[in-house]
Amino acid sequence: xxxxxxxxxxxxxxxxxxxxxxxxxxxxxxxxxxxxxxxxxxxxxxxxxxxxxxxxxxxxxxxxxxxxxxxxxxxxxxxxxxxxxxxxxxxxxxxxxxxxxxxxxxxxxxxxxxxxxxxxxxxxxxxxxxxxxxxxxxxxxxxxxxxxxxxxxxxxxxxxxxxxxxxxxxxxxxxxxxxxxxxxxxxxxxxxxxxxxxxxxxxxxxxxxxxxxxxxxxxxxxxxxxxxxxxxxxxxxxxxxxxxxxxxxxxxxxxxxxxxxxxxxxxxxxxxxxxxxxxxxxxxxxxxxxxxxxxxxxxxxxxxxxxxxxxxxxxxxxxxxxxxxxxxxxxxxxxxxxxxxxxxxxx
Amino acid sequence: xxxxxxxxxxxxxxxxxxxxxxxxxxxxxxxxxxxxxxxxxxxxxxxxxxxxxxxxxxxxxxxxxxxxxxxxxxxxxxxxxxxxxxxxxxxxxxxxxxxxxxxxxxxxxxxxxxxxxxxxxxxxxxxxxxxxxxxxxxxxxxxxxxxxxxxxxxxxxxxxxxxxxxxxxxxxxxxxxxxxxxxxxxxxxxxxxxxxxxxxxxxxxxxxxxxxxxxxxxxxxxxxxxxxxxxxxxxxxxxxxxxxxxxxxxxxxxxxxxxxxxxxxxxxxxxxxxxxxxxxxxxxxxxxxxxxxxxxxxxxxxxxxxxxxxxxxxxxxxxxxxxxxxxxxxxxxxxxxxxxxxxxxxx
Numbered sequence: 066x067x068x069x070x071x072x073x074x075x076x077x078x079x080x081x082x083x084x085x086x087x088x089x090x091x092x093x094x095x096x097x098x099x100x101x102x103x104x105x106x107x108x109x110x111x112x113x114x115x116x117x118x119x120x121x122x123x124x125x126x127x128x129x130x131x132x133x134x135x136x137x138x139x140x141x142x143x144x145x146x147x148x149x150x151x152x153x154x155x156x157x158x159x160x161x162x163x164x165x166x167x168x169x170x171x172x173x174x175x176x177x178x179x180x181x182x183x184x185x186x187x188x189x190x191x192x193x194x195x196x197x198x199x200x201x202x203x204x205x206x207x208x209x210x211x212x213x214x215x216x217x218x219x220x221x222x223x224x225x226x227x228x229x230x231x232x233x234x235x236x237x238x239x240x241x242x243x244x245x246x247x248x249x250x251x252x253x254x255x256x257x258x259x260x261x262x263x264x265x266x267x268x269x270x271x272x273x274x275x276x277x278x279x280x281x282x283x284x285x286x287x288x289x290x291x292x293x294x295x296x297x298x299x300x301x302x303x304x305x306x307x308x309x310x311x312x313x314x315x316x317x318x319x320x321x322x323x324x325x326x327x328x329x330x331x332x333x334x335x336x337x338x339x340x341x342x343x344x345x346x347x348x349x350x351x352x353x354x355x356x357x358x359x360x361x362x363x364x365x366x367x368x369x370x371x372x373x374x375x376x377x378x379x380x381x382x383x384x385x386x387x388x389x390x391x392x393x394x395x396x397x398x399x400x401x402x403x404x405x406x407x408x409x410x411x412x
Numbered sequence: 413x414x415x416x417x418x419x420x421x422x423x424x425x426x427x428x429x430x431x432x433x434x435x436x437x438x439x440x441x442x443x444x445x446x447x448x449x450x451x452x453x454x455x456x457x458x459x460x461x462x463x464x465x466x467x468x469x470x471x472x473x474x475x476x477x478x479x480x481x482x483x484x485x486x487x488x489x490x491x492x493x494x495x496x497x498x499x500x501x502x503x504x505x506x507x508x509x510x511x512x513x514x515x516x517x518x519x520x521x522x523x524x525x526x527x528x529x530x531x532x533x534x535x536x537x538x539x540x541x542x543x544x545x546x547x548x549x550x551x552x553x554x555x556x557x558x559x560x561x562x563x564x565x566x567x568x569x570x571x572x573x574x575x576x577x578x579x580x581x582x583x584x585x586x587x588x589x590x591x592x593x594x595x596x597x598x599x600x601x602x603x604x605x606x607x608x609x610x611x612x613x614x615x616x617x618x619x620x621x622x623x624x625x626x627x628x629x630x631x632x633x634x635x636x637x638x639x640x641x642x643x644x645x646x647x648x649x650x651x652x653x654x655x656x657x658x659x660x661x662x663x664x665x666x667x668x669x670x671x672x673x674x675x676x677x678x679x680x681x682x683x684x685x686x687x688x689x690x691x692x693x694x695x696x697x698x699x700x701x702x703x704x705x706x707x708x709x710x711x712x713x714x715x716x717x718x719x720x721x722x723x724x725x726x727x728x729x730x731x732x733x734x735x736x737x738x739x740x741x742x743x744x745x746x747x748x749x750x751x752x753x754x755x756x757x758x759x
Contacts, residue, residue: 125526126505140483147508156526158505161494179472179503181528290696319696326698346693349637349666351673
């Protein structure tokens, strides 16, 4: 017969409620008690996930809210979220939305009307939409935001920061260090703060290296392959041509690579290309892409961890307060990964 | 004040239960009644999705069960599932499992213990695991299976068929028609029936074209880039070398392309390469890949549609019977897409 939570409580000599707290990894249980409960659970071959759900009642689902056409980003985020949700007894629901559509909050209300959603993980651009964040705060929902920023101590709910500015500075500074002076920037949609931050980092590094800004080399567009290919075609018609392209994500960079091939421009000998993200296919292009490694799965896992901690703190009657669990750091800085698509500027 | 389902029933002059049936798109409601209910709902600006969920009670979640490292496959399946779930008022939960792990049914029991799962969408290899299917049948769960097969009228639950055999035959026959006689086959893991079916289709087309089978050209391996690159390296060391490679998915094909470049073998002049799936990156390689278009999103949408129909039929008290809704066809045959990675065999 399967062990129940009551069996665990009896063997450990503690209350039902204490077992519940330990299994739910809630704060305010001392180490000695925790050990006793886990030892009893192990002894009885008790399966904590099932009961964690039963104890929590209905709200055992975390919803991932996103609007991103980049498959690798979505898949890697899901990996990170799933790993953390599994470890903590939650299931993951995916709920993509169109950021351009009218009433995002009405759609979220429908989702929440199921009554089983414990919290939301918000990615850009939703996480960077002040009106939506205000509405969610008023609704007193648990949510965590992944945002492009260095840090912001004023934020009241858990925020996970990705320092796109500094990573873009590093990339551009690296290209300048290779002797490049005509460095183009292919951004994404400005509704994503990351696109703006990457452009700002690029501009700051140009300035630091004494390179004048040429607006013709900053070509607005979208975070996808076709937009990268089309904009590179236009860049290659300029006189003098750029010797390097910093693409704001790997898909744009893959498009740039494709366009360079069509126009018989050698990469990297005549044209260096850098991406951003370190998606799997950046290692599968020819030549392999120099890029910045954005640890999406780690970022997502960290977000889920902070979200679940805030849900537990609130259930424990201390909303907003910290927990006795060590949470992972919430700031990430993508790191330059040099591969084969960059080299010193041609003479 | 928001309109309730009672307001709709009153205005339409029908029972609460009839409104529920119409909103849940259940069968057994006549067209005239349906129109009256929807007209009343529209008049009152009634939001059907919320109440559809309330009426259905807790089970408004469909779970997608998969074990597939191919990002594009997972993303496209999710697209198709999400579109159909949204249209019918369900939310989508994702639940990847490791097919190699011990007790898959125990893990699924944990998922089902949440009490909110209306049905499961099973993809290979789970959908092709007889022991698991038997266990699910005994549990009287709603599920739909996506399997690699031409058709099987004996199946008792909804099955969606993907005809890998015929598509693989078409690809191999196309290569033979270009004059290729040394055609290699790079399969995936045989735990996926699709890998076996594609190899069988390849063998049948060789036979039809009077080409003797050379076992050295059939190299077992995995459905991924690295496995494709490694196996191609070995193929290129053979004497005489193959003039064409049929890779059992696009990732293997991308690996083959990469390996050909490293060994300075011109594609397609010296070596034709064909993939399978028509993933987005098959259009972003250089040269663009010839492949078979596998309509993953359509397959997934069809699966969700059949699953939801079976859930509704059962709730309507007629388990296993048909509905008055027209369901999409449940057989798919991937179609050859000729791009730039194939050409006539070298002399």
